[in-house]
Amino acid sequence: MKKQRDVKEEKRLKQIERGVDLIKQSPMFAQMWEEVWDHAESMGPTSWAYIMSSGVMRVNKDKDATPEEWAYVIAHCLLHLGLGHEKKKKHPELWNIACDCYIAQFLQELKFGKVPREFNIPVYESISSEEVLYERFVQEGVPDHLKGFSTMPGEIDFILTEEKLYYYHQPPKFDELFATGLAHAVQHVVRSAGGYEYDLGLQKKRTLAKEVKDWFISSYPLLGALASDFELVEDPIICRRLDISVAAVAVDTKEIYINSAVPLTKEELKFVMAHEFLHVGLSHAPRRQGRDPYYWNVACDYVINSWLIEMQIGDMPQIGGLYDPELKGLSAEEVYDQIVTDLRRYRKLMTLRGQGGCDMIESKSPDFWDGKVGTDLDDFYRRALSQGLVYHQAQERGYLPQGLIEEIRALSQPVIPWDVELARWFDHHFQPIEKVRTYSRPSRRQASTPTIARPRYVYQAGDEDGRTFAVIIDTSGSMDRELLGKALGTIASYSIARDVPYVRVVFCDAHAYDAGYMPPEALADRLKVKGRGGTVLQPAVTLIEQATDFPKNGPILLVTDGECDRLSIRRDHAFVMPQGARLPFIPKGEVFRMK
Numbered sequence: 001m002k003k004q005r006d007v008k009e010e011k012r013l014k015q016i017e018r019g020v021d022l023i024k025q026s027p028m029f030a031q032m033w034e035e036v037w038d039h040a041e042s043m044g045p046t047s048w049a050y051i052m053s054s055g056v057m058r059v060n061k062d063k064d065a066t067p068e069e070w071a072y073v074i075a076h077c078l079l080h081l082g083l084g085h086e087k088k089k090k091h092p093e094l095w096n097i098a099c100d101c102y103i104a105q106f107l108q109e110l111k112f113g114k115v116p117r118e119f120n121i122p123v124y125e126s127i128s129s130e131e132v133l134y135e136r137f138v139q140e141g142v143p144d145h146l147k148g149f150s151t152m153p154g155e156i157d158f159i160l161t162e163e164k165l166y167y168y169h170q171p172p173k174f175d176e177l178f179a180t181g182l183a184h185a186v187q188h189v190v191r192s193a194g195g196y197e198y199d200l201g202l203q204k205k206r207t208l209a210k211e212v213k214d215w216f217i218s219s220y221p222l223l224g225a226l227a228s229d230f231e232l233v234e235d236p237i238i239c240r241r242l243d244i245s246v247a248a249v250a251v252d253t254k255e256i257y258i259n260s261a262v263p264l265t266k267e268e269l270k271f272v273m274a275h276e277f278l279h280v281g282l283s284h285a286p287r288r289q290g291r292d293p294y295y296w297n298v299a300c301d302y303v304i305n306s307w308l309i310e311m312q313i314g315d316m317p318q319i320g321g322l323y324d325p326e327l328k329g330l331s332a333e334e335v336y337d338q339i340v341t342d343l344r345r346y347r348k349l350m351t352l353r354g355q356g357g358c359d360m361i362e363s364k365s366p367d368f369w370d371g372k373v374g375t376d377l378d379d380f381y382r383r384a385l386s387q388g389l390v391y392h393q394a395q396e397r398g399y400l401p402q403g404l405i406e407e408i409r410a411l412s413q414p415v416i417p418w419d420v421e422l423a424r425w426f427d428h429h430f431q432p433i434e435k436v437r438t439y440s441r442p443s444r445r446q447a448s449t450p451t452i453a454r455p456r457y458v459y460q461a462g463d464e465d466g467r468t469f470a471v472i473i474d475t476s477g478s479m480d481r482e483l484l485g486k487a488l489g490t491i492a493s494y495s496i497a498r499d500v501p502y503v504r505v506v507f508c509d510a511h512a513y514d515a516g517y518m519p520p521e522a523l524a525d526r527l528k529v530k531g532r533g534g535t536v537l538q539p540a541v542t543l544i545e546q547a548t549d550f551p552k553n554g555p556i557l558l559v560t561d562g563e564c565d566r567l568s569i570r571r572d573h574a575f576v577m578p579q580g581a582r583l584p585f586i587p588k589g590e591v592f593r594m595k
Contacts, residue, residue: 012064016040019070022113023078026071027184032078035172048116048151051077052161053086055172065116072113073151079103080158082178088160089134096156097142097149098134102127104149118153121145209234209258212269216277220313221391222400225384226277230254236261242361245354246320249276250361251285257361262319270314271321272352278304279360281385282407284332289593290562290582291336297358298349299336302327307404320352320359329403337586418576418592419490425574425590429555430467430498468517468551470504470544474560476535477509480578483594487559487576488523495520504550508540535564545570 020038023029036051040061049059057077059070080086080099089095104119105127127133151157209232216227231254233239239259242248246264248257256276258264264272279285284300301322309316309323316323327335339346353359389408392400443454471491473484495503503520507513537560544556556573562581573589581593 009061012061013040015065015067016059016061016070018067019065019074019113022067022071023074026075026112026181027188028110028112028178028181029075029078031181031184032082032174032177033074035174035177036078036081043152046118046153047155048073048157049077050152050155050157050159051080052159053081054161055081055174056161066114068114069116070113072107072115072119075107075112076100076103076151077157078174079106079178081174082181083130084175085130085158086160091134091138093156094137094142095130095134096158097146098130098137099158100149100151101133101146102130119149119151121149207234207260208264208266209260209269209273212266212273215270216273219397220274221395221397222385222388223274223277223281224391225388226281226381227273229384230256230277230280233257234260243354243357244359245350245357246317246352247272247276248353248357248359248361249279251280252362264317265315267314268317271308271316272314274308274313275301275304275352276359278307280381281388283382285360285362287332289579290577292340292582293358293360293362294356295339295343295346296332296336297351297353297360298322298346299339300332301351301359302335303330303332307401310401311399311404313398317352320350320354322349322351331403331407340586418594421590422490422574422576422592423494425592426494426498429469429572430500432499467500468502468504469500469554470506470550470556471523472506472508472537472540472544472556472558472560474535474537474558474564475507475509475513476561476563478535478563479561483561483578484559487594491557491559491576492520492523495523504544504547504554506540506543508537510536512540512543514543535560537564538567541567541569 020033023033036055036057038057038059040059042062043058043060045062047060048063048065049057051057057074059074065073080103083099083103085095085099087095104115107113108115148154213227213232217224220227230249233255234257236259239248239257239261242257244257244259246259246262249255250257256273258269258272279300282300282304284296288296302324305316305321305323306325306328308314327338330338348355351357351359385408389400389405392398437455443456445454471488473488491503500520502517503523504517505515505523507515537558541556541558544550544554552571554571556569556571557576558573559576562577562583564584566585569589575583575587575589575591577583577591577593579593579595583591
């Protein structure tokens, strides 16, 4: 029986030791614990622990509890010292209960350890201080469910004593140690959010990449807001699974990947991180607009790297760095248009993701950011970069290329809807018809003044001649009927508003079907569409250009989904396409993308 009791006692002591280990790992309580003298003794089945004002703690070795519960009880006792509860009161038992209730509320909000069943009782909802609660107990008495509330039920768990344990130096000031521990706890939370890790000795561990990320947050306002919002992932195993050679950025999940297996210097890491942050801040993913993802990524890399070299931010790494001085000053869209004319030359280039890879990772799931509630993620990134530009220029933190400044300011402006851009196209081609006065047709007010001649304002004769345009409608099977109706309805509305009397309509799938001239109102009505086969639009374009009854300067508006042949159009034209669709060639006319 004695051997069995020894085994149980040893097990309980190990549980206490594990609870002490949790205290040592806590930034808030670790320093106070180092100045406490602890001892385990037998106290009975209901007691837990008590502490003296001198710093001596006694725990009950007969109590069977989990390490988390012991951590809670030890923290409770330490808080008596840290919060300065060594005050002599007229009613010490009421003062002890008031302090215990305040500590219970503190630990509940801190969510430290596990609350033992004996202490899991409701206390006051809001306790401003121990003093206020003590005065309430003196005047109103202690509620029945709080009587005996203590780690020593029915007794005082914080004992005032004159005993001195420190003969060679001054006794520790536990309130100052608690204040320091509280500051360490706050720093621990902030640094953990920033990518730091703490060991048991509260010493911070950080990699070179984390130092570079901190540098952006503290010393480079242009990209500081973006850097603070992204989580740094340096696991080489994860990077290998995602086929990341050097670096990549996940736009939706707000993660930046740095392959720690690649030896990069601090200056190269600055260049790489700035490269990825600019991808996000300049909205390169949403601006792709149906373009080939890889070639669009290459085009954006050329533009970004040119700016970073000009800004002298770090050193461009030898792996994945794309730079061509002949492309300097061009936008990403202009660079892309040049790339697609020579795909063989650019198809084997290596980005920071790897050969043939995109370092902009776009995952269409999950919907963690609801644009209907606040602002969408892309708008948040653009605002962060725009605000960073203001801080950067105000603090004069470094040179910025004019092209980058113009692009950031352009992206900070509201996006013009596609139908507004289409209205500008109509305004450019169809100026308002001028009104003139004529006495040949009297005004309607002439009857009110028979002796006074009143002219009528009429449109200039002949101004409507040749006031028309052609609409080539892609009627292939891939065209969405809802988008087609939306496009034709918008075109009809603007045609009527610009006094266009007739519109030349041509349907086209594998063949061209000339519907002739029809009033704009007919486009908004139920239009009988011909075709719905393949997509070959060049015959329709040729039909319009060779038509003898169509004006030589009449523009062409093509409504298509982009899945068509390569077109050769010799007159002014524009495309109306769905959002995300792309053409198999470089368009010379404007492109309006419907959402």
